[in-house]
Amino acid sequence: MSEVVPLEATLRQRRDGGRKLLVPYVTGGLGADWLDVIRAYADAGADAVEVGLAFSDPVMDGPTIQAASQRALEQGATPSGVVAALGSADVGVPLVVMTYYNVVFRSGHRRFAAALRDNGVAGAIVPDLPLEELDDWDRAATDGGVETVLLASPVTPDDRLARLVERTRGFVYGVGLMGVTGERERVAASTSILAKRLKAATDKPVIIGFGVSTPAHAAEVATEADGVIVASALMRKRLDGAGPQELGAVVAGLRAALDAL
Amino acid sequence: MAMRLPDPGGRFGDFGGQYLPESLVPACQELEAAFRLAWADPGFLGEYHSILRDYAGRPTPVTECHNLSQQLGVRVLLKREDLTHTGSHKINNVIGQALLTRRMGKRQVVAETGAGQHGVATATACALFGLECVVYMGEVDVERQALNVFRMKLLGAEVHPVSSGSRTLKDAINEAMRHWVATVESTHYCLGSVMGPHPYPWMVREFQRVVGDEAREQARAVLGGSDPDYVVACVGGGSNAAGTFAGFVDTDARLVGVEPAGGAAIGKGIPGVVHGSKSFLLQDEHGQVLEAHSISAGLDYPGVGPEHAHLASLGRARYVAAGDAEVLEALQLLSRSEGIIPALEPAHALAWIVRAAGSDELPEGSTVLMTLSGRGDKDAQQVMELLG
Ligand SMILES: Cc1ncc(COP(=O)(O)O)c(C=O)c1O
Numbered sequence: 001m002s003e004v005v006p007l008e009a010t011l012r013q014r015r016d017g018g019r020k021l022l023v024p025y026v027t028g029g030l031g032a033d034w035l036d037v038i039r040a041y042a043d044a045g046a047d048a049v050e051v052g053l054a055f056s057d058p059v060m061d062g063p064t065i066q067a068a069s070q071r072a073l074e075q076g077a078t079p080s081g082v083v084a085a086l087g088s089a090d091v092g093v094p095l096v097v098m099t100y101y102n103v104v105f106r107s108g109h110r111r112f113a114a115a116l117r118d119n120g121v122a123g124a125i126v127p128d129l130p131l132e133e134l135d136d137w138d139r140a141a142t143d144g145g146v147e148t149v150l151l152a153s154p155v156t157p158d159d160r161l162a163r164l165v166e167r168t169r170g171f172v173y174g175v176g177l178m179g180v181t182g183e184r185e186r187v188a189a190s191t192s193i194l195a196k197r198l199k200a201a202t203d204k205p206v207i208i209g210f211g212v213s214t215p216a217h218a219a220e221v222a223t224e225a226d227g228v229i230v231a232s233a234l235m236r237k238r239l240d241g242a243g244p245q246e247l248g249a250v251v252a253g254l255r256a257a258l259d260a261l
Numbered sequence: 262m263a264m265r266l267p268d269p270g271g272r273f274g275d276f277g278g279q280y281l282p283e284s285l286v287p288a289c290q291e292l293e294a295a296f297r298l299a300w301a302d303p304g305f306l307g308e309y310h311s312i313l314r315d316y317a318g319r320p321t322p323v324t325e326c327h328n329l330s331q332q333l334g335v336r337v338l339l340k341r342e343d344l345t346h347t348g349s350h351k352i353n354n355v356i357g358q359a360l361l362t363r364r365m366g367k368r369q370v371v372a373e374t375g376a377g378q379h380g381v382a383t384a385t386a387c388a389l390f391g392l393e394c395v396v397y398m399g400e401v402d403v404e405r406q407a408l409n410v411f412r413m414k415l416l417g418a419e420v421h422p423v424s425s426g427s428r429t430l431k432d433a434i435n436e437a438m439r440h441w442v443a444t445v446e447s448t449h450y451c452l453g454s455v456m457g458p459h460p461y462p463w464m465v466r467e468f469q470r471v472v473g474d475e476a477r478e479q480a481r482a483v484l485g486g487s488d489p490d491y492v493v494a495c496v497g498g499g500s501n502a503a504g505t506f507a508g509f510v511d512t513d514a515r516l517v518g519v520e521p522a523g524g525a526a527i528g529k530g531i532p533g534v535v536h537g538s539k540s541f542l543l544q545d546e547h548g549q550v551l552e553a554h555s556i557s558a559g560l561d562y563p564g565v566g567p568e569h570a571h572l573a574s575l576g577r578a579r580y581v582a583a584g585d586a587e588v589l590e591a592l593q594l595l596s597r598s599e600g601i602i603p604a605l606e607p608a609h610a611l612a613w614i615v616r617a618a619g620s621d622e623l624p625e626g627s628t629v630l631m632t633l634s635g636r637g638d639k640d641a642q643q644v645m646e647l648l649g
Contacts, residue, residue, distance in 0.1 A: 056549040057431065057535055059438045060282050066425060078547045101280055102534045106548030128280045128534070132270060153284040155445070164283075178284055179443035 002087055002120025007048060007094040007147045007170035011205040011226075014047055020258035021171075021207055021227025022218070024234055024251050025050040025098070027068040028085070029077025033244055035089050040248030042091040045255035050125065050229060051086065053079040053099035060127045062182030064232040067239055079103045080115065087119035096123035096149060096170065101133075109137050113144030123147040123170040131163060138167070149173050152198060154190035165202035174198050174208040174225065183232045184211035187220050195224035215257030222258055230254060263577050264466070264503075264510040264568070271459020271538075274574055276567035279458045280534045285438075288445045293460040295365050300467060305360065312356050313471065316389070317346045319353075321472075323479035323630070328598040333618040334625040338483060339633040340476040342501065343603065349635030350472055350501045351382040351453060357468035359386035362449040369393040369448040373437040375402055375430035375497065376559030376606065377409025378635055379453030384418035394418040395448075397436040399429040402558040405643050427552035430497075430562045434536050454498025455566035458537030462566050466503040472632060473508020480630050488512040489630040491623060495519045495609040496527075496580065497559050499566035501634040506578060514630075516578035518569060519613045521588075524553030526565035527573050527580040533564075540567040556585040556647070557605035559635075581622075583612035589647060591615055592637065602637035605644070610634075 011021055024041045026034055028051045038049050054069035054077050061069065079099060086095055097116065104112045104126060116124060124146055129137060131150070141148045147169035152161055155178065165172050176191035177184070188211055198206040208221050209229030218228045234247055242250075271277045271293075279289060299305040313319040321344050326337040342350040362370055370392050374380030380396040387394035396418050403410050403422045413420050426432040434457075441450040455462045455469070480489050492509045494502035496518040506516045520528055526541045533542030535550050543551040543563035555561040572578035583591075588605060591612035596602045603611065610631050617623035637644070 056426065057435055059435050059536075060442070062439070070425075073549065080547065102542075102544070102550070103548040105532075105534055105539075106544065106546070127282050128537075130279065130281055130283055130286050132279050132286070151283045153282075153286075155287050156283055157287065160286075175282075175284060178445065180439045 002090045004117060004120050004122050005092065005094040007096060007122040008204065010094050011047060011171055015205055015226045020222040020261055021047045021205060022251070022254055022258055023048045023050055023207055023227065023229045025052060025229060025231035027052040027054060027072050027235060028082030029054065029075060030068050030072040030238060035085060036244040037247050038089055039091050040244035041251050042093045044248040044251035046093055046251055047227065048094040048096055049091065051082065051095060051097050053082055053097050053103055055100040055103055058100060060180055062180040062232065064183070064236045064239070065181050068235040071239065079107065083115050083119050083121065086121055089120065094122040095120060096125060097121055098125040101126050101129045104137060109140035110144065113140045113146045116146050117144050123149050125149045125173060127151055131167065134167065151175050152194065154178055154194050161197060161201055165198065165204060168204060171205035171207045172198055172202060173229070174206060176208045176210045176212065176221065179210070181210055181232050183213040183236065187211065187217050191221055192224045195221065199224065215253050218254050219257040219261055222261060263572060263575060264507050267459060267463050271463070273568045273571035276540050276570040277459055277462055277538050280537050280539065281458045282442060284442050285445060289458050289460065291365065295361055296460055296464045299361060299364060309357055309360055313353065317352045317356060318344060319471065320475045321345055323476060323483060325483055326599050329595065332598060333615060335618045335623060336628045337614065338480055338489065338630045340472060340505065340630060342472060342632060342634050343636035347382045347385050348638065349378040349382070349604065350469060350504065351379040352385070353471055353504070354453065354465050354468040354500060355382040355386045355451060358449065358451045359390045359392065362392060363390055365449065367447055367449045369395065369444065370451045371395045371437050371440045371448050372451045372453060373430065373433035374398050374453065375433065375561060376557070376604070377402065377406040377413065377639060378559060380418065381409050381412045383451050384413045384416035387418065388416050395440060396420050397423050397433040397440065399423045399427070399433045401428045402430070406558050406639055408642065409639050429558065431550065454500040455503045455568060456498040456536060456538060456564060462538065462568050465500050466507060466568060469500050469504025470507035472501065472504040473506060476505060476630055477508040484628055488514050490627040491515050491517060491629040493517045493519065493610045493614060493629060494632040495560060495606045495634060496565060496569060497562050497606060499569045501632050503566060503568055505632045506572070510577065516572070517613065518578055518580045519610045520580055520582045521555035521557060521560040521609055522582040522584040523555045524560055524562055525582045526563060527569060528582050535564055538567045540565055540570040556588060557609065559606040560609065581613050583609040587612040587616060589644065592644065601633070603633055604635035604637050605640045607632065607634045
């Protein structure tokens with residue numbers, strides 16, 4: 001069983017040491033070698049890895065992650081199976097799962113939190129669980145030692161942003177644009193505005209996702225933010241057949257762009 | 262007392278809530294505030310009711326079915342939503358939401374549709390109010406409700422077929438929500454039933470309560486001052502049923518919602534969260550949402566509005582199911598006995614009445630008010646093929 005590598009402590013320490021943070025994503029259970037993809041990410045300089053637990057109705061996801069989720073489900077991925085497999089990953093960087101609330105609710109809050117903890121997963125991202133609905137899960141997560149990462153949006157008002165950064169654990173996930181996940185030509189104008197607002201509002205690590213598609217995007221976003229999440233650009237290649245080595249090389253390219261800042 | 266306000270978190274008992282991505286929270290809060298003010302504003306109410314009267318053709322009549330009643334041994338009254346402009350109850354909700362869209366200063370409306378009745382109603386209201394209209398519809402439904410696709414286009418709406426998942430209503434809602442996340446600052450999401458995040462289940466029920474409020478007075482006129490013993494409506498998301506039940510919840514009438522056998526969220530589902538609220542849901546042991554299977558595009562949905570889950574838990578309403586074959590029979594029965602061709606959706610409600618009439622579930626001599634939520638024109642092609 002993997003030891004839990006804590007999320008916020010690890011990310012803070014690395015950021016405070018002058019490093020920009022890189023969090024690549026993989027859909028759990030997509031392809032037989034998906035655990036090797038996580039290892040390749042870690043070897044290529046990921047600071048944490050986000051693992052998607054596929055859900056049938058991913059409303060915050062664009063075509064790429066939808067397709068990745070659907071294919072993983074067709075290949076027999078289940079949330080409990082993916083989490084159990086993470087127990088043997090042992091990659092030395094923090095793991096954070098991303099899934100939709102029904103998966104958590106169906107499992108049961110305490111049981112879900114315990115499964116994460118027992119399998120070395122530090123955190124959870126649940127994009128359809130806003131502050132209004134957070135309490136029950138958050139209590140179970142906190143008791144179970146799971147860090148729940150909250151998402152901030154360009155339309156989140158200031159007073160709400162303050163409450164949100166107060167309650168988030170691990171880091172604050174800035175949703176850089178109004179829309180669903182997916183690659184974009186260029187970084188949305190809303191991204192740097194949100195990054196600045198978040199940096200002014202909190203000392204917790206500020207990591208931005210949605211539409212961060214290339215090393216140049218990553219570098220641009222990380223001039224304001226503490227780091228980036230990259231998902232669709234990697235999963236598109238994964239769907240096209242890329243294995244751990246090729247995906248690791250993509251992550252290495254992102255790492256190099258961030259390290260050059 | 263059932264069917265009043267939800268709690269401040271948008272809950273009806275254990276059900277409802279606001280399970281939304283952060284990007285949509287401000288819009289739902291804005292909508293709730295706008296609806297709350299509008300619904301207490303005599304100016305808004307006056308405009309809403311005058312449009313329903315002068316444009317949509319309200320009040321709709323209640324028709325006593327003498328031939329059918331004789332045949333079944335129970336006295337059947339139909340609330341005739343099939344006679345509204347656009348041919349279903351969906352127009353009631355859409356007029357309300359279009360007025361709100363204008364009040365909030367938004368210029369575009371996005372909607373999902375299953376049977377196409379909500380899409381047609383939305384396209385109609387958008388034409389009337391000069392709003393842009395975008396409709397998402399599953400590919401399966403685009404095929405089986407082709408007439409309504411053409412009507413929407415004629416009315417100036419953009420119709421996007423949805424090819425993901427089950428390619429029906431559930432997936433149309435997913436795509437409409439994705440569209441909304443990207444356009445929320447200029448776009449209102451006109452949800453077509455009493456589902457979704459707060460305030461939709463409450464707001465849509467209120468926009469549909471005109472059905473029940475009218476029916477209650479009309480039924481009393483027919484029944485010599487009494488209320489019907491039974492009040493029956495079909496349940497997809499549950500808006501025509503919620504609007505109907507709202508008029509009778511404080512009477513002694515027994516409320517019966519009829520789900521499709523292949524999408525019986527209350528009958529076979531367990532609590533879960535999809536599309537923004539907690540309710541009964543067809544799902545597997547891992548929380549993956551299952552596909553519904555129904556002959557009727559408007560009921561082909563694995564979830565149900567949260568207030569129905571609450572009414573079921575309280576025991577105030579009972580939820581039963583009707584299968585495809587008996588629904589087709591009921592559709593033909595009403596056509597031949599009364600000269601009224603119902604849509605496949607309300608034919609579910611009738612199928613249950615036909616099956617239950619004379620049993621303990623619906624004893625001989627009972628009076629029954631059923632909401633005939635829409636007319637059958639949209640289904641003519643599909644039914645023609647099914648009957649060979
Ligand atoms: C005629 C008709 N009745 C019923 C429904 C189901 O919706 P609800 O359960 O919200 O009334 C539809 C939906 O398309 C419909 O077209």
